[in-house]
Amino acid sequence: xxxSKIKWGIAGPGGISKQFAKDLAYAEGAQLVxxxxxxxxxxxxxxxxxxxxxxxxxxxQLAEDPEVDIVYVGxxxxxxxxxxLTFLRAGKAVLCEKPFTMNASEAEEIIRYANSRRWYxxxxxxx
Numbered sequence: 001x002x003x004s005k006i007k008w009g010i011a012g013p014g015g016i017s018k019q020f021a022k023d024l025a026y027a028e029g030a031q032l033v034x035x036x037x038x039x040x041x042x043x044x045x046x047x048x049x050x051x052x053x054x055x056x057x058x059x060x061q062l063a064e065d066p067e068v069d070i071v072y073v074g075x076x077x078x079x080x081x082x083x084x085l086t087f088l089r090a091g092k093a094v095l096c097e098k099p100f101t102m103n104a105s106e107a108e109e110i111i112r113y114a115n116s117r118r119w120y121x122x123x124x125x126x127x
Contacts, residue, residue: 006069009068010036010052011087012073012074012079017072032052034062035055035062036057036061037056059086063086068092071093071095073095080096080100080106085113
């Protein structure tokens with residue numbers, strides 16, 4: 001029996017996300033399938049560099065991708081709260097670069113939302 005791969009998306013095609021994409025290539029069972037940026041051109045360039053199948057010009061488009069199980073959020077810090085909530089609301093698991101949020105209030109909001117939905121990792125949701 002072959003285990004299915006965990007399909008990753010990346011939000012924010014910047015420098016920290018480039019390092020994450022390089023490192024993810026060494027993670028057994030992980031597959032990078034999509035990337036989103038504030039501009040489609042930057043996302044497409046990142047996708048080309050890392051042989052990623054799909055590039056999006058908005059976080060909402062990435063959130064709507066049914067193939068993505070988990071999203072690495074490597075956007076600018078002030079956007080973390082909004083981005084994380086967008087992906088959680090779409091049913092995605094999230095790994096957010098530090099700082100997680102700009103302040104404790106934002107972190108508490110995200111944690112309250114996640115707890116209210118009883119989120120579990122993408123692995124536990126897989127059949």
